[in-house]
Amino acid sequence: MTMTNTLGIAFDSMPPIAEAHTTSELELLPAGSRILAPYPGQPGRGDILVRHNDGLWHRDVFDPIPSTAFTAFPVRILDLTAE
Numbered sequence: 001m002t003m004t005n006t007l008g009i010a011f012d013s014m015p016p017i018a019e020a021h022t023t024s025e026l027e028l029l030p031a032g033s034r035i036l037a038p039y040p041g042q043p044g045r046g047d048i049l050v051r052h053n054d055g056l057w058h059r060d061v062f063d064p065i066p067s068t069a070f071t072a073f074p075v076r077i078l079d080l081t082a083e
Helices: 023-027
Strands: 018-020 034-039 042-051 075-079
Touching: none
Parallel strands: none
Antiparallel strands: 018 075, 034 042, 034 075
8 A cells, every 4th residue: 555645725726817936926926816836856746825904925834925935826816816
């Protein structure tokens, strides 16, 4: 029996409204935007992040992430409106 640990969310499970291919494109997204950011080295899987008013991307329990920290692209843009 083989055990594997698969992290994050499958890209196929979240249809995007657009994709960002550079950090500059991520910087243009408004607060409240939700993205599915890929894990480097694990194609097809990633985490959902929300942009806050501080301009950083936030996950549940992790430190905020600046757009310049993203190294894997494309990033899938899920929506642009705050809830």
